[in-house]
Amino acid sequence: MKKFVIVTDSCADLNGELRKKYDIEYLCMRVIEGNIDRPADLDWQFMPAKTFYDKMREGIRFTTSQITASDYEDAFEKYISEGCDVLSVSCSSALSGSFKASTVARDRVLKNHPESKIFCIDALNACIGLGLICITASVLRAEGKSVEETAEFIEENKLKMNQLAFADDLVYLKRAGRVAPTSAFFGGILKIKPLIISDAAGQNVAVEKIKGRASVKKRALQLMSESFDEKFPYQIVAVAHADCREEAEQFAESVRELLPDKNMTVLIDYIGPIVGATVGPGTMAVYFYGNKVTYIAE
Secondary structure, three states, X not given: OOOEEEEEEHHHOOOHHHXXXXXXXXXXXXXXXXXXXXXOOOOOOOXXXXXXXXXXXXXXXXXXXXXXXXXXXXXXXXXXXXXXXXXXXXXXXOOOXXXXXXXXXXXXXXXXXXXXXXXXXXXXXXXXXXXXXXXXXXXXXXXXXXXXXXXXXXXXXXXXXXXXXXXXXXXXXXXXXXXXXXXXXXXXXXXXXXXXXXXXXXXXXXXXXXXXXHHHHHXXXXXXXXXXXXXXXXXXXXXXXXXOHHHHHHHHHHHHHHOOOOOOOEEEEEOOHHHHHHHOOOOEEEEEEEOOOOOOOO
């Protein structure tokens, strides 16, 4: 059976150790500070994560740019020249143009290589939720599944990836157009913390507005306990944080207490630069396979 490469983008928030362990490639988006344009590498070589989030706390704004179709085309051509097929798993199309760019590149490359296979998947998720979907694809590959079988499984199960996130300060989401300015204003005064899911269309949606950080964490844990699928064969759990590691570790301990298997590993790592530029410091999220997401925001 022909080998296939799993490739994703900077929104996957997979550190070098995980990418190496699961043999996952990624293409860099860009992060821009003023007139300085840098690759949004997931190992934070362009800038330490803490420095990045401290700059945001100081009022510095980072913007981002996506991967071009030409970037994807070059990557796909490279993998095919090495004798591989390709499974490309991209950040939600509701949040990024990566998926669209990958499909444009796929169509171009397959015209010249009709014998090759390139599958492009819109993960309808971002951050480590996207990363966990890529890890699932890697485990399927290690089990001997073909690129077609792996793509089919991911397509059928990607909406089982649940996100429960909460931001510390709504100003960053306001800048990114994720919440109304009035919501951000009153959120700051009243300490309202929206509970944010990734809906079935891949949008980040505030489904509940809860007063106080302790309360929103408690609610997230409650919703996780109601949705968590202990029978899912490739279950994996991750807590992502935007420079609040100690709090994330405490939250992860609460997550472990909910799990049927108390020995299950809960990954803990930074929210990467692309998602981080939107949500801002202090944001946390938990990702896991649970009940299929069906809600779509109006």
